[in-house]
Amino acid sequence: MPVYVVVGSQWGDEGKGKVVDALADKADYVVRFQGGNNAGHTVIVSGEKFVLHLLPSGVLHKNAQCIIGNGVVVDAGVLLHELHELEKRGFSTEHVFVSDRAHLIMPYHIALDKAKESARGEEKIGTTGRGIGPCYVDKYDRVGFRVGDLLDFATFKENLKKQLDWKNKILTQLYQVEAVYYEQIVEEFAIYAEKLKNRIIDATPILHKALEENKTLFFEGAQALMLDIDHGTYPFVTSSSPTVGAIASGAGVPAQKVNRAIGVSKAYTTRVGEGPFVTELKDALGEHIRQKGGEFGSTTGRPRRTGWLDLLVAKYAVQINGLTDFAMTKLDVLTGLDEVKVCVAYQIDGKTYDYIPSSAHLLAKAEPIYKTFAGWQEDISKITRFEDLPKTCQDYVLFVEEQVGVSISMISVGAERTQNIYRKSLWA
Ligand code: GDP
Numbered sequence: 175m176p177v178y179v180v181v182g183s184q185w186g187d188e189g190k191g192k193v194v195d196a197l198a199d200k201a202d203y204v205v206r207f208q209g210g211n212n213a214g215h216t217v218i219v220s221g222e223k224f225v226l227h228l229l230p231s232g233v234l235h236k237n238a239q240c241i242i243g244n245g246v247v248v249d250a251g252v253l254l255h256e257l258h259e260l261e262k263r264g265f266s267t268e269h270v271f272v273s274d275r276a277h278l279i280m281p282y283h284i285a286l287d288k289a290k291e292s293a294r295g296e297e298k299i300g301t302t303g304r305g306i307g308p309c310y311v312d313k314y315d316r317v318g319f320r321v322g323d324l325l326d327f328a329t330f331k332e333n334l335k336k337q338l339d340w341k342n343k344i345l346t347q348l349y350q351v352e353a354v355y356y357e358q359i360v361e362e363f364a365i366y367a368e369k370l371k372n373r374i375i376d377a378t379p380i381l382h383k384a385l386e387e388n389k390t391l392f393f394e395g396a397q398a399l400m401l402d403i404d405h406g407t408y409p410f411v412t413s414s415s416p417t418v419g420a421i422a423s424g425a426g427v428p429a430q431k432v433n434r435a436i437g438v439s440k441a442y443t444t445r446v447g448e449g450p451f452v453t454e455l456k457d458a459l460g461e462h463i464r465q466k467g468g469e470f471g472s473t474t475g476r477p478r479r480t481g482w483l484d485l486l487v488a489k490y491a492v493q494i495n496g497l498t499d500f501a502m503t504k505l506d507v508l509t510g511l512d513e514v515k516v517c518v519a520y521q522i523d524g525k526t527y528d529y530i531p532s533s534a535h536l537l538a539k540a541e542p543i544y545k546t547f548a549g550w551q552e553d554i555s556k557i558t559r560f561e562d563l564p565k566t567c568q569d570y571v572l573f574v575e576e577q578v579g580v581s582i583s584m585i586s587v588g589a590e591r592t593q594n595i596y597r598k599s600l601w602a
């Protein structure tokens with residue numbers, strides 16, 4: 175079973191980093207294929223916390239080659255900082271590589287992201303401000319810079335000059351914010367080019383050779399289905415496709431090579447930023463879940479909005495991704511509640527929906543219809559066998575599994591690498 179994809183199946187922050195790290199001791203390659211440092215993937219090993227933004231979450235396993243694929247947008251400064259931080263903590267980073275086809279987030283992308291958000295005012299998306307959207311815009315407009323361009327620095331400098339004239343007009347004249355300076359960018363990027371040059375690779379032939387040799391590959395999604403540019407709650411989405419199909423465009427590996435597609439879902443739901451969230455709890459219970467689950471963004475520190483699990487979202491994740499398995503995380507956070515709810519349908523303008531309507535406007539009006547389960551009070555964070563979970567907790571998981579139609583093969587009951595219940599082998 176050599177090709178695994180791990181994707182977020184809600185609005186991000188499901189615990190993808192934890193799941194990838196927990197499984198990656200068997201990986202030969204761990205590959206990011208979309209997004210950028212808008213992601214914040216947390217891994218906790220023996221109490222030590224690592225928050226990864228661009229580095230694949232297999233990086234703590236030195237036998238796994240870690241590749242930042244062509245579909246990722248790369249802030250070279252952030253990448254070098256992350257590498258440096260890990261090295262300071264005694265980890266080797268010699269196994270980290272970046273595709274020459276990946277696009278570079280330039281300082282003007284970050285300036286534009288912030289300027290656009292502030293110009294939107296009340297209608298802001300609530301982006302992470304990392305320049306993700308503007309970088310993808312330039313990629314599709316065919317005026318972007320790729321990581322490989324750093325290897326021919328003279329040409330990079332020439333093209334930068336032309337591009338910067340345009341970008342500074344937009345920044346200063348349209349948005350009336352400060353320009354970004356050519357000399358400063360050249361100076362910074364010359365350092366990046368020098369420090370990154372030995373990590374820049376053509377990843378495509380390497381991944382295809384790995385496939386031929388039957389190596390074990392993990393593709394690590396960032397963000398999640400409901401933030402997908404096509405399938406998410408547009409326009410309150412990110413600018414990439416965080417779904418399984420994107421490994422073809424974002425890493426050059428056809429989706430039909432995938433053996434296991436694992437959707438990561440919390441036992442409840444969170445969302446950061448603006449946009450519809452049908453099962454949101456805006457009350458004391460929502461606050462309780464936020465505090466107990468530590469629901470504050472790993473990238474921006476913003477409080478995450480919280481709510482009940484939404485089965486329409488989970489089923490949609492199965493459909494769009496062709497999920498074979500779920501990893502359900504943070505089940506421990508629901509411990510101690512009298513009852514636990516799960517959304518089974520929406521009511522919109524008097525009509526019942528069993529699927530997610532495409533319009534964010536319609537979705538914003540949706541009322542959740544819930545099925546209610548009895549809660550459980552016992553500490554479950556040390557449990558490693560499903561049978562040892564309290565009966566009411568088992569009932570909740572089994573109901574979700576039956577509804578989504580694929581196996582909840584892994585259950586995470588704590589942030590540590592080892593706090594997992596495996597119900598079905600992921601290696602068979
Ligand atoms: P990602 O972006 O999908 O990788 O998720 P984040 O790292 O942004 O957010 C998940 C948070 O939940 C992190 O702080 C994890 O350490 C934590 N976490 C992951 N799994 C569990 C779990 O099963 N229980 C608890 N209590 N925390 C978890």
Ligand code: IMO
Nearest residue numbers: 186187212213214300301302396397412446447
């Ligand atoms: P991980 O990989 C949660 C959200 C932002 C905003 C929207 C667009 O850690 O799950 P962007 O900066 O991408 O243009 O912002 O998407 N967002 C995330 N929310 N987890 C993430 O990543 C996210 N990456 C982007 O909050 O609503």
Ligand code: MG
Nearest residue numbers: 187214215472
């Ligand atoms: Mg995150």
